[in-house]
Amino acid sequence: xxxxxxxxxxxxxxxxxxxxxxxxxxxxxxxxxxxxxxxxxxxxxxxxxxxxxxxxxxxxxxxxxxxxxxxxxxxxxxxxxxxxxxxxxxxxxxxxxxxxxxxxxxxxxxxxxxxxxxxxxxxxxxxxxxxxxxxxxxxxxxxxxxxxxxxxxxxxxxxxxxxxxxxxxxxxxxxxxxxxxxxxxxxxxxxxxxxxxxxxxxxxxxxxxxxxxxxxxxxxxxxxxxxxxxxxxxxxxxxxxxxxxxxxxxxxxxxxxxxxxxxxxxxxxxxxxxxxxxxxxxx
Numbered sequence: 001x002x003x004x005x006x007x008x009x010x011x012x013x014x015x016x017x018x019x020x021x022x023x024x025x026x027x028x029x030x031x032x033x034x035x036x037x038x039x040x041x042x043x044x045x046x047x048x049x050x051x052x053x054x055x056x057x058x059x060x061x062x063x064x065x066x067x068x069x070x071x072x073x074x075x076x077x078x079x080x081x082x083x084x085x086x087x088x089x090x091x092x093x094x095x096x097x098x099x100x101x102x103x104x105x106x107x108x109x110x111x112x113x114x115x116x117x118x119x120x121x122x123x124x125x126x127x128x129x130x131x132x133x134x135x136x137x138x139x140x141x142x143x144x145x146x147x148x149x150x151x152x153x154x155x156x157x158x159x160x161x162x163x164x165x166x167x168x169x170x171x172x173x174x175x176x177x178x179x180x181x182x183x184x185x186x187x188x189x190x191x192x193x194x195x196x197x198x199x200x201x202x203x204x205x206x207x208x209x210x211x212x213x214x215x216x217x218x219x220x221x222x223x224x225x226x227x228x229x230x231x232x233x234x235x236x237x238x239x240x241x242x243x244x245x246x247x248x249x250x251x252x253x254x255x256x257x258x259x260x261x262x263x264x265x266x267x268x269x270x271x272x273x274x275x276x277x278x279x280x281x282x283x
Contacts, residue, residue: 012087015051016080017268021090028053029061029131030274034238036246037268040219041254048075049217049268050083054090056100060132062090063270065144067125067217069191072167074122078115082124082192085114100132101201104139108192108199123193127215129157131272136213138202143188144268145221147214148205153230157205161188161218209276212238219267223249238271245269 008027015022017037026035039047048068055061066082068075086107093103107124115124125142138146140159148157190198207213212233220229224245232245246267251266 011055012091014083014087015268016047016076017049017051017091018046018076023242026053028055029272030059031131031195031272032238032275033061033063033270033272034242035268035270036242037266038246039249039266040264041250042264046076047266048079049219049266050076050079051268051270052083052087053270054087054155056090056103056130056132057094060100060130061272062100062104063084063129063131063213063215063272064191065127065215065217065268065270067142067144067219067266067268069123069125069188074118074120075124077118078122078193079117079119081114081230082111082126084129085111086126098132101137104128104130104198105201108139108141112192112194112197116195118193123191125188125190129213129215129270129272131207131213134207134274135204136207137204138200138236140200140202141190141192141197142223144215144217146202147216147229148207149212149214149230149234151210151212151234153234156211159200159202161221194199200263207222207274209274210235211274212241213270213272215270216270217266217268218263219253219265220245220249220269222263222265223252223261223267225261238273242269242271249269 015037021038023036035051037051050066052064065080068079089107089110110145119268127144129137129146143161146159252262256262
């Protein structure tokens with residue numbers, strides 16, 4: 001590791017990017033991570049997304065994006081409440097040495113109760129990926145997206161958005177590009193802050209060296225095609241990949257282009273990658 005690289009992160013990292021863009025690069029769980037968030041370029045009100053990277057003992061971390069709904073200030077309060085409640089629950093679970101999967105499920109349930117307890121009608125999505133050794137696993141509530149992609153572009157994990165268009169894509173009734181222009185793209189059917197919240201737990205995926213893990217709110221996935229996202233994030237320095245794909249989405253939000261999606265929104269992104277061990281061993 002060179003002297004200018006970030007040191008291993010052992011403390012909770014939370015970004016809200018309330019009014020100004022925020023991007024941080026850290027080392028965590030034996031790999032490198034970049035977290036980025038920025039608000040809808042059209043609006044003067046605050047960013048309703050909240051982003052977190054939560055270390056969970058040696059070699060493990062929890063990556064989280066929550067996208068608040070329900071309008072301001074309720075949306076921001078919901079996403080921040082959900083993330084901080086999850087983080088506190090995970091800290092308590094780590095002290096009790098609970099299995100990470102159990103800790104995540106308990107923490108999300110606690111976050112749901114906390115948002116319900118706000119009693120202001122607000123709600124938030126939440127997408128989580130855990131990194132535990134070489135295994136990544138997703139936990140999905142809502143329409144933010146988790147993705148694991150190989151260096152050559154092979155998709156190894158992709159969550160399904162809890163929305164009419166997300167389920168239509170999964171069933172093969174719509175393709176990814178058609179879904180970006182669908183009139184029901186904005187509808188979401190599953191939130192924290194509701195009595196019928198449900199958690200979709202993905203299968204564990206073994207990470208190979210240089211696989212890229214991505215979490216993104218719909219500010220990215222509603223403005224950039226999946227193949228474009230993969231091309232931006234599958235190789236190269238994580239910080240540069242994050243900046244380039246965020247810039248592409250922001251440009252489409254600000255200027256509608258023929259045939260391209262354009263849905264202004266807050267945008268949050270986390271990228272994570274394990275190092276190539278052969279390059280480390282070889283120097």
